[in-house]
Every structure is written in C-alpha cells, then in structure tokens.
Amino acid sequence: MKIHKRGETQIAELMVFVILLVCHVFPLQANVAVVxxxxxxxxxxxxxxxxITKDSKGFIxxxxxxxxxxxxxxxxxCFNFPESVEKVFVIKEIENNDFWIxxxxxxxxxxxxxxxxxxxxxxxxxxxRSLCYINGKVYVGTSNGIYIINEKQKMExxxxxxxxxxxxxxxxxxxxxxxxxxxxxxxxxxxxLSTGSIRVYGKEAKLTSxxxxxxxxxKLLYIGTTTxxxxxxxxxSGKYSSFLPMVGNNxxxxxxxxxxxxxxxxxxxxxxxxxxxxxxxVHSISTMPNDNDEYLTSDMVSCLLLDDLNVLWIGGxxxxxxxxxxxxxxxxxxxxxxxxxxxxxxxxxxxxxxxVKLLGTPNGFYYxxxxxxxxxxxxxxxxxxxxxxxxxFIKFNDDILIxxxxxxxxxxxxxxxxxxxxxxxxxxxxxxxxxxQGRLWMTTLDGLHCYNEQLKVEKVYTSLNSTLVDDKVNxxxxxxxxxxxxxxxxxLQFLNIKDDSxxxxxxxxxxxxxxxxxxxxEDRQGNFLFCFNKNRAFICDSIFSHxxxxxxxxxxxxxxxxxxxxxxxxxxxxxxxxxxxxxxxxSTFSHFTLFSSTEGLPExxxxxxxxxxxxxxxxxxxxxxxxxxxxIPQSAPTVISDxxxxxxxxxxxxxxxxxxxxxxxxxxxxxxxxxxxxTLTYDAPDLMIYEYQLEGYDKEWKILRGINSIKFSxxxxxxxxxxxxxxxxxxxMQSFRIRxxxxxxxxxxxxxxxxxxVAAGVIYVIWKKHSGKxxxxxxxxxxxxxxxxxNKKISEEEAQALISKLKNYMEQERAFLNPxxxxxxxxxxxxxxxxxxxxxxxxxxxxxxxxxxxxxxIDEFKRLVNSNEKDxxxxxxxxxxxxxxxxxTFFRAFKxxxxxxxxxxxxxxxxxxx
Numbered sequence: 078m079k080i081h082k083r084g085e086t087q088i089a090e091l092m093v094f095v096i097l098l099v100c101h102v103f104p105l106q107a108n109v110a111v112v113x114x115x116x117x118x119x120x121x122x123x124x125x126x127x128x129i130t131k132d133s134k135g136f137i138x139x140x141x142x143x144x145x146x147x148x149x150x151x152x153x154x155c156f157n158f159p160e161s162v163e164k165v166f167v168i169k170e171i172e173n174n175d176f177w178i179x180x181x182x183x184x185x186x187x188x189x190x191x192x193x194x195x196x197x198x199x200x201x202x203x204x205x206r207s208l209c210y211i212n213g214k215v216y217v218g219t220s221n222g223i224y225i226i227n228e229k230q231k232m233e234x235x236x237x238x239x240x241x242x243x244x245x246x247x248x249x250x251x252x253x254x255x256x257x258x259x260x261x262x263x264x265x266x267x268x269x270l271s272t273g274s275i276r277v278y279g280k281e282a283k284l285t286s287x288x289x290x291x292x293x294x295x296k297l298l299y300i301g302t303t304t305x306x307x308x309x310x311x312x313x314s315g316k317y318s319s320f321l322p323m324v325g326n327n328x329x330x331x332x333x334x335x336x337x338x339x340x341x342x343x344x345x346x347x348x349x350x351x352x353x354x355x356x357x358x359v360h361s362i363s364t365m366p367n368d369n370d371e372y373l374t375s376d377m378v379s380c381l382l383l384d385d386l387n388v389l390w391i392g393g394x395x396x397x398x399x400x401x402x403x404x405x406x407x408x409x410x411x412x413x414x415x416x417x418x419x420x421x422x423x424x425x426x427x428x429x430x431x432x433v434k435l436l437g438t439p440n441g442f443y444y445x446x447x448x449x450x451x452x453x454x455x456x457x458x459x460x461x462x463x464x465x466x467x468x469x470f471i472k473f474n475d476d477i478l479i480x481x482x483x484x485x486x487x488x489x490x491x492x493x494x495x496x497x498x499x500x501x502x503x504x505x506x507x508x509x510x511x512x513x514q515g516r517l518w519m520t521t522l523d524g525l526h527c528y529n530e531q532l533k534v535e536k537v538y539t540s541l542n543s544t545l546v547d548d549k550v551n552x553x554x555x556x557x558x559x560x561x562x563x564x565x566x567x568x569l570q571f572l573n574i575k576d577d578s579x580x581x582x583x584x585x586x587x588x589x590x591x592x593x594x595x596x597x598x599e600d601r602q603g604n605f606l607f608c609f610n611k612n613r614a615f616i617c618d619s620i621f622s623h624x625x626x627x628x629x630x631x632x633x634x635x636x637x638x639x640x641x642x643x644x645x646x647x648x649x650x651x652x653x654x655x656x657x658x659x660x661x662x663x664s665t666f667s668h669f670t671l672f673s674s675t676e677g678l679p680e681x682x683x684x685x686x687x688x689x690x691x692x693x694x695x696x697x698x699x700x701x702x703x704x705x706x707x708x709i710p711q712s713a714p715t716v717i718s719d720x721x722x723x724x725x726x727x728x729x730x731x732x733x734x735x736x737x738x739x740x741x742x743x744x745x746x747x748x749x750x751x752x753x754x755x756t757l758t759y760d761a762p763d764l765m766i767y768e769y770q771l772e773g774y775d776k777e778w779k780i781l782r783g784i785n786s787i788k789f790s791x792x793x794x795x796x797x798x799x800x801x802x803x804x805x806x807x808x809x810m811q812s813f814r815i816r817x818x819x820x821x822x823x824x825x826x827x828x829x830x831x832x833x834x835v836a837a838g839v840i841y842v843i844w845k846k847h848s849g850k851x852x853x854x855x856x857x858x859x860x861x862x863x864x865x866x867x868n869k870k871i872s873e874e875e876a877q878a879l880i881s882k883l884k885n886y887m888e889q890e891r892a893f894l895n896p897x898x899x900x901x902x903x904x905x906x907x908x909x910x911x912x913x914x915x916x917x918x919x920x921x922x923x924x925x926x927x928x929x930x931x932x933x934x935i936d937e938f939k940r941l942v943n944s945n946e947k948d949x950x951x952x953x954x955x956x957x958x959x960x961x962x963x964x965x966t967f968f969r970a971f972k973x974x975x976x977x978x979x980x981x982x983x984x985x986x987x988x989x990x991x
Contacts, residue, residue: 112362113761114374116398120153121146126392126399129382130168134716135757137382137390138176139399140165145178145187149718149755151762151785156187158194169208169215177215179205184217190729198224198232207250209257211270218247218259223268237266237277244277251293258298258312260291265298265310281317284308292334294353299339301329307341307351322358324349330394331381340389342378348391362402373400388759401759408708409677412694412701414445414452424696426685428470428477433491435477436701437467442479444494453494462487462496471509473517474530480506486519488532499532510553512561520550525563525572536577544579546570551595557603564594564607587624591615596642601649608640614653616666627653627666644688646706652693654686659695660805661706671805675760676710678702713758715767715801715811719786721751740814745794748817753786756803766804773797776963780804780954790897794819871913876921879914882907893933896962900926931970934959938971938979942986952979 115121123141130138137148142164147154162180169177178185183202186195207218213228222236222245237244242263249260259266264279265288280288286302293299298310299321306327309318321339325346333340338359339351347363366372375393382390387404426437436443441456441464457464464484471478477489478499485500505522512518516535517528524539538545547565553572554562561572563579569588570579581589588607596608603619606627617624644652649664658673672678679699686695694703717735720728722743731741756765763783770778773795781787800812871879886892886906895902903926904914918926937959941950950958956967956979971979 111761112371112373112400112402114398114400115148115153116374119398121398122153122155124396124398125394126379127164128167128380129390129392129399130170131382131384132170132176133174135713136716136718137384137759138168139392140168140178145176147718149716149753149785150757150759150765151755152718152753154719156192156194158185160196166204166206167208169210171210171215172213177208177210179208179217179219190732192726192729198226200232206248207259209250209252211252211257216250216252216257216268218250220246223247223259223266235268235275237261237275244279248289249291251291251298253293253295253312256312258291258293260288260300262287262289264288265291265300267312276315278310278315278317284317289329290332292332292339294334299332299334301332301341303328307332307339321351322356324351324358325361325363330378331392333381333383333389335383335385335387338383340381340383342381342391343376344378344394345376347373347376348378348381348389371402374398375400386758403759407675407677408672408710409695409702409704411677412703414443422700423698424684424701425467426469427687427694427696427701428472429687429689429694430472430477433477435470435479436696437470437479439466442467442470444477444489455489455496457484462498468506469508471511471517473509473511473532478509478517480509480519482506499528500526507550508552510555512555513559518553520553520563522549524548525550525553538572538577538579543577544570546579546581551593552597554597554599556599556605562597564597566593569594585617585621585624588617588621596640598643598645600645600651606643606651608642614640614643627662641684642686644686644693646688646693647691648706650706652686652688652706654683654695659683659686659693669805670710672704672708672710673766673804674764675758676708677704710806712803712806712808713756715754715756715803715809717752717811717813718755719751719753721753722747723749724751735811735813738813740816742816742818744818745820748792748794750789750792750815751786752789752799752801754801754811755785756806756809767801768804769799769801771797771799779957788897790899792817871916871921876917879907879909879917880921883914883917887930887933893930893937894958894960896957896960898930898960928970930960931966932974934961934967935971935974938967939982942983952983 116124121139123144123146125142126139127142128140132138139146139148143158143161145156145165145168147156162182162185164181165178166181167179169179171177174189176187176189177197178187181204183196184198184205186197187193188195201217201219201224204220205217206220209216215226217224217226222234225233225235244261244263244266246261247259247266248262251258251260255270257268257270259268264277267276267278268274269276284302284305286305288300289303290301291298293312296312297318298312300308300310302308304327305320306324307321307329309321310316311318324341325343328344328346329341330344331342337353339353341349341351343349347361349358350360351357352359362371362373364373364376373391375395375397377394378391379394380392384390389402389404391400393400423439424436425439428435432446432448434443434445434447436445441454444453444455445451455462462484464479464481464487466482467479468482469480473488475491477491479487479489479496481487482505483503485498485502485504486506487496487498489496504519504526507520507522510518515530517532519526519528524537525545526534527536529535540546540548545563545565547567549566550563551566552564554564556562561574563570563572568581569584569591570581571583572579591607592609594607595610598606600606605617605619607615609615614627615624616627641654644654646652651662651664651666653660653662658671658678661670661672662668678695679697679702683695683697686693688694688706691706692703693706694701717728717732719726720731720735728735733739734741754767754769756767762785765783765785767781767785768778769781769787771789774789774792774797794817797815797817798812799815800810802811803809883903886903890906892898892903892906900914901911904911907914915926918924918929922929938955941955941958953964956964959967961967961970968979971982975982977985
C-alpha cells in the first residue's frame with residue numbers, strides 16, 4: 078500500500094500500548110516459536126541426551142551415553158570418551174574453560190586446550206550426578222555421599238549418615254552464597270560453606286513420593302517428585318510448603334528456572350510452564366499440537382534448560398534427541414484477532430486510521446474497529462464484488478476507499494459497512510492520493526485518474542490524450558511546494574494541473590536516470606526519497622543539488638533486494654520496508670540496523686508498512702506484525718567455534734589468540750583454513766545471515782545465509798585479517814589476524830634462478846656482440862597436440878568416458894557453483910590427474926578449463942533471469958549465486974560468450990515477457 082496521509086489517534090496508540098503490555102507480561106504466550114528437533118540427521122551423534130548446560134561463551138553442551146557434544150546453533154562438535162562411561166549425568170565448567178563431567182562410572186575432566194579427556198579421582202568409581210564449583214573448590218554429589226576437592230586437588234569425603242541410607246545418594250544440587258543444597262530421593266541436605274556443617278531435612282509425612290530433581294531462587298527450593306508434582310521448600314525456615322499446581326501426570330523428571338518461570342519436564346506429559354508470581358500454569362507443550370501448533374518429539378523428558386536468552390532446551394529419554402524453541406521477547410510481535418494469530422494469512426496492505434484497521438489480502442479484506450470490538454471480513458466473490466487482491470486503502474471524507482488489482486476501486490461506508498464500486502471498469506489501482514482541494518487522484522495501469530469529492534470522474538490522463546509518458550502510473554506524490562510528481566514505468570514527470578501538461582524538463586539528470594519509481598516520499602527535512610522494484614533507495618535534497626543512493630551497490634543486499642517504501646518516525650529515523658526484512662537507518666543514513674526473521678519478522682517478505690505513534694506495523698506474507706520503534710535487535714558476539722588448518726582442528730591451540738584478536742602465525746605449507754563461527758542466539762539456522770571478509774584476499778564483504786563456515790584453500794604467503802559478523806550488526810564483529818610465512822628456501826631458489834637468468838643474459842649479449850652471427854629463432858609450438866606430444870596418449874574411448882564423467886559432475890553435482898573450483902578438484906572428482914584433464918580440455922574439447930566452467934555459470938545466470946529470480950537479487954549477487962568469484966570476471970565472461978552485456982540480456986528477457 079502506498080499512501081502519505083497517515084491517521085494517528087490516541088485510541089490507536091492506546092491499543093498498541095495494551096498489546097505491548099500483554100506481550101511484556103506474558104512473554105511465553107506472546108513469542109511462541111516453532112519447536113525444532115536435533116537428532117542424528119542434524120549431526121547429533123548420540124540422541125540419548127541426559128543433561129544440558131550452557132558455558133560462559135554461550136555454547137550449549139549435551140551429555141549423552143558416551144559423549145559430550147557442543148552445539149553452536151548450526152553444527153555439533155562431538156567429543157568421545159576414551160572408554161565407555163555408560164551415561165553422562167552432569168557437565169560443569171570450571172577455570173580455564175575446562176569441564177568436569179559426572180558419569181555413571183565416576184568423574185572425568187575435559188581439557189579444552191589440549192582436547193583430551195582425563196579420568197580423575199579413580200576412587201570415585203560410582204555415579205556422579207551433581208557438580209558445584211565455588212571459590213576454587215568442586216563439590217561432587219555421588220551415590221556414595223559428597224566429595225569436596227580443593228584448589229590443591231586434595232579430596233575430602235562426607236557421608237550424610239554412617240549407615241547405608243538414601244540420604245547418601247545425591248541426585249542433584251543447588252548452590253546459594255551460603256549453602257549448597259544437595260538433593261537425595263528422601264530429603265534435602267544443606268552444607269554450610271563457611272563451617273562445613275551438614276543439616277538434613279527429611280521428607281514430611283505428606284510427601285510419599287521420592288524426590289527427582291531440584292532448582293531454586295533466593296528464598297525457595299523447587300523439588301520435583303516422581304508422582305506428586307513439584308513441592309516448594311523454604312530455605313530460611315527449613316519447612317516444606319505447599320505443592321505447586323498439578324503438572325500433567327505429576328511425574329517430574331527435570332526442572333529449570335529462569336526469570337520467574339519454572340519449566341517442568343515430565344515422564345509422559347511433556348513440559349509445563351509455571352509462573353511463580355501467579356502460581357499458575359501459563360503454557361504447556363506435549364506431543365499433541367497446542368493452539369500455537371507447537372508439539373514435542375517425545376513426552377518423555379530427561380532434562381531441561383531454560384537459558385538466559387529464553388531458549389528452552391528439552392532432552393528426551395527415548396533416543397529422540399533434543400527439542401528446542403525460543404520464548405525470547407523479539408522486536409516484532411504477531412497481531413492477534415480475538416486472541417488468534419494470523420500467521421498463515423498473506424496480507425498485501427494495511428491502513429490504520431482513527432480506531433480502525435484495514436488489512437488487505439489476496440482475496441478480500443478485514444475491517445477491525447477496536448473501540449467497538451468489531452471485526453468484519455469482506456471476501457471477494459463473483460456474486461457480490463469480485464475485487465480480488467487488495468492493493469491500497471485511504472480515508473476519503475468519512476468513508477474508506479479500497480483499491481484492487483484488476484477489480485477497480487470501491488467505497489466502504491463506515492456507518493453501514495456497505496460496499497459500492499465507483500469506477501466503471503476493472504482497473505488495477507496502484508495508489509490513492511488526496512490533494513489540498515479535496516480531490517482524489519488514483520494511479521492505475523491505465524493512466525492517472527482524478528475524481529471530485531462526490532467521486533465523479535473529472536479527468537483521466539493517458540499517453541494518448543496528454544503528454545503523460547506512459548499509461549503504467551505507479552505513484553503520485555504532492556510535495557510541500559504543491560508539485561505533482563507522477564512516477565511511471567518510463568520515468569518521473571511533473572504534472573501542471575493548470576494546463577494538464579506533463580514534463581520532466583525541470584528534473585535533474587540524476588533523476589532521469591533512475592529505474593522505474595514505485596514509491597516516493599518527502600521527509601521533514603525536505604529531502605525526497607525514491608523506491609524502485611530493484612534494491613536500494615535514492616535520496617535528493619529539495620533543490621536537487623545533492624543526489625545519491627542511500628547505500629552503496631555492495632551494501633544493497635542489506636535493504637532487502639526490493640524496497641517497498643520508506644517511513645520516517647518521530648525520532649527522525651528511517652524505516653526501509655523491504656522484501657527480506659526491515660532496515661532502520663539513522664537520521665544521517667550512516668548507520669543501519671537490520672530487523673529480519675530472527676527478530677520476529679515472518680519470512681519471506683513484507684508487503685506494506687505504516688507508522689502509528691511509537692509503533693511500526695507491517696503487512697507480511699505470513700500475518701500482521703508490529704514493533705516499538707525504539708526496539709533494538711538482540712546483539713550477541715560472533716564466536717569462532719572451530720578453526721581448522723589443513724583439515725586439523727587447531728582451535729584449542731589458537732583460541733586465546735583469537736579471543737584477544739591477536740596474530741596466528743602459520744608456515745607456508747599450512748595455508749588451507751576452515752573457519753566455523755556462530756552468533757549464539759540459537760535462531761533457526763536457515764534464517765541466520767552472516768557477513769565475512771578476509772582482508773588481503775577478499776575485496777569486499779561477502780554474505781552467507783544459513784551457512785556458518787568458510788574455507789580458504791592454498792592461501793599465498795602474506796598478512797590477512799579475518800572478520801565476521803551477523804549481517805549489519807557491528808556489535809557482533811569478531812576478527813583476528815593470520816600471517817602465513819614465506820618459505821626461506823623458496824626465496825633462496827628464486828634468488829638463484831634470478832642470478833642464473835641474469836648471468837645467462839649477460840653472456841648471451843657478449844657472445845652475440847663478438848660473434849656477429851645471426852640468431853636463429855625457434856618457431857613456437859602453437860598446435861595443442863604438439864603441446865602434449867610427450868604426454869601419454871589418451872584413446873578416444875578413454876577421452877569420451879572422462880568427458881561423460883566431467884559433464885555429469887557439472888550437471889548433477891552442479892560443481893560450477895563453487896567459486897573456488899580448481900582444475901585439481903575437478904580432476905579428483907572424475908578420477909584422473911590434473912595433467913590428463915588439462916589435455917582433455919585443450920585437445921579433445923578445444924576449450925580452456927575456465928571457459929568450460931564459465932559456460933555452465935552463464936547458463937545458470939540465464940536460468941535465474943528467466944525464472945524471475947533477478948527481481949530478488951542484485952546483478953552482483955546473481956553472479957555470485959552462479960559461481961563467479963568476482964563481478965568483473967562475470968561481466969567479461971558473459972560478454973565474451975554471448976556478445977552482449979548481462980544488462981542487455983536482462984533487458985531482452987524483460988522485453989520478450991511483455
């Protein structure tokens with residue numbers, strides 16, 4: 078929808094406030110997310126998960142039967158014990174980022190730097206189910222009491238009772254500043270840190286069920302039982318208090334507490350969420366889909382973690398892996414109608430005026446009056462009004478006008494909610510504008526229409542009856558100086574309403590060269606902003622002296638491949654509503670902030686937007702969403718999760734240098750690097766967008782979507798700086814330097830060769846001068862067969878077999894999409910040597926290797942252009958998608974092959990499609 082008169086009232090702002098308040102108080106309900114499962118197919122090597130923890134860097138660790146596994150949001154890294162431990166119960170991070178691990182067969186230590194497991198304190202050869210690390214001491218809860226290991230590695234053994242007792246079977250622990258509260262199946266044991274004294278609080282008579290798990294806050298412990306739900310324990314009085322609300326079947330197997338929300342995992346009933354302030358269940362998830370279409374892989378829960386980002390991690394008992402979902406308060410929230418989200422409905426436009434919301438869909442529109450709690454849906458139907466897709470709304474007098482794509486324009490009487498059509502033909506309406514005389518201007522695919530206050534046609538401008546350059550009119554804008562800007566597919570013009578003439582003579586050259594403008598607006602500073610079907614936006618000042626794009630071509634992908642419109646909020650920030658997200662730019666267009674799927678925006682794109690007070694509203698392909706304009710996307714540092722040199726992980730060795738942004742020095746033969754990175758917010762991996770650059774190798778930033786690793790092969794000697802960040806998030810930047818040394822022997826050989834060449838040249842000159850003999854020049858070998866005459870001859874049958882494999886590798890594996898594809902890689906893939914493959918190209922195929930590969934890439938480019946993919950990407954991005962490493966190479970190869978430039982080819986395709 079394209080309008081420039083926006084309604085803002087106190088009632089609308091009040092509604093926004095109420096919605097935001099609900100989302101803040103009940104974050105679990107307001108930000109429900111899709112449950113994602115991690116299993117063998119996701120890289121989880123052992124899907125029997127028994128414990129979950131989060132380390133100080135933000136990685137998630139899982140303990141399984143015989144492994145510990147680290148997850149960075151995309152990839153798992155598995156660490157195998159050197160012997161069977163049967164089950165991992167607990168993982169605890171200690172100093173130097175090392176981990177102590179409690180297993181069914183005792184205690185282990187994993188040293189991160191060396192990447193090795195150590196069996197420690199062999200005398201503890203029974204199950205270890207709890208670990209606490211406080212002031213350099215480790216408190217180990219086992220099935221044989223408590224072990225205390227101090228900083229000097231001396232161990233003390235404490236048994237709660239001397240006799241065989243369930244109190245010595247420690248199954249959990251919760252630490253406070255003064256005490257550690259150990260849990261046994263029969264009661265709670267308090268260990269005072271200052272004195273080392275022990276207090277035992279056995280179960281009361283009403284507690285007939287065994288205890289299973291424990292968490293706590295400042296005053297209370299929350300204890301899960303095997304048959305009676307959750308019971309609270311007051312640490313100050315030492316009394317068990319009442320049971321919490323009934324949780325499913327009350328068979329509690331795991332608990333996690335964060336921010337007043339107690340997550341309760343059960344054996345058979347999934348997970349329930351108890352709000353501790355309200356003492357009530359506010360959300361539940363099981364294998365049966367709930368109202369939000371959430372469901373678990375298994376109702377049998379073995380472990381839980383609700384982390385500091387409000388991501389819930391759920392381990393299953395039956396080899397089902399891990400389920401996880403986010404309850405984070407994201408910037409954008411889904412708009413609900415009668416408590417029902419519209420997440421699967423496509424909305425093409427929206428319009429907020431007074432206390433009314435109008436939401437256009439491909440088959441009708443919603444009319445919502447908040448003050449009257451009134452909701453009406455008007456579908457398109459042949460019997461009544463076949464208006465089809467809604468394109469725009471506007472308030473005209475006291476009615477609402479509705480523009481459609483192919484169905485003309487209609488009027489909605491707000492008092493009676495009766496619809497009537499005021500156009501005679503089935504027009505496609507692009508936009509409405511109202512001038513200062515109260516007239517309605519309507520842009521269509523059949524010219525520019527003007528109506529009076531009674532909606533009677535006054536004028537219709539077309540290319541046949543006026544100097545209008547094109548009948549496809551996209552937009553009309555009336556600026557502060559009362560100039561009528563008309564945007565068509567063939568350029569911008571001014572309309573002189575006195576003599577009904579159209580002209581572009583007063584426009585500067587920069588505006589003449591713009592692509593077709595689909596939207597324009599004027600900001601409070603008097604600048605004009607223009608949007609196109611292509612990416613980027615254009616800005617010029619009121620006197621047309623400064624004209625420029627809002628961002629550089631390299632940054633164009635930031636703004637969503639296609640910018641629908643630009644909105645300026647009350648703080649003078651600009652909101653670019655794009656096809657792949659929303660970008661907020663500051664008042665100087667020097668800093669941009671991206672809001673994408675990871676911030677609550679549904680995929681795949683936003684169709685329309687409107688500012689209302691402190692709130693921005695968006696119509697998307699998956700519902701209506703809104704956000705406070707002061708929202709800031711959650712930022713987290715990007716961490717390096719693995720660093721491989723020639724295929725061997727060296728992260729443990731270089732991790733400290735990476736974190737301190739130091740210099741990693743490598744010999745010249747260790748020059749193939751694999752770098753894995755992650756911003757540990759645990760959003761859906763396919764929605765994460767990263768930017769990286771290896772300075773000294775890459776000329777510009779490169780974008781990765783859904784991928785969190787990059788490989789650099791055979792880097793030459795030199796100085797490099799690797800930089801990576803979440804797209805447009807400067808605060809998430811991670812960087813470190815790499816120096817690949819030059820080989821001294823190589824320099825020596827180079828010096829020797831250079832000396833020999835110089836000496837030979839001097840001798841030759843002297844000899845020629847004194848001999849006076851003419852020099853006989855050898856005729857160069859031009860024939861490719863002669864070039865390979867000393868090679869082993871390849872039979873025609875062998876050549877055709879290799880050519881068949883080669884074409885299959887290109888067409889089936891689509892190997893040409895790899896910009897780093899080398900001759901040696903292809904040779905290895907088809908089972909021959911690089912020398913033989915080179916001979917095949919030059920002798921049999923009569924083509925150079927890179928020309929062969931580029932032909933496939935050019936065909937891929939043509940396929941993307943003909944499938945309308947060109948509307949989603951810049952030309953440079955299309956080249957990258959086809960496997961070209963640089964735009965220059967792409968341009969040269971395309972023109973050499975086709976005889977025309979890529980732009981000329983795209984114009985030919987567009988002309989053929991009209």
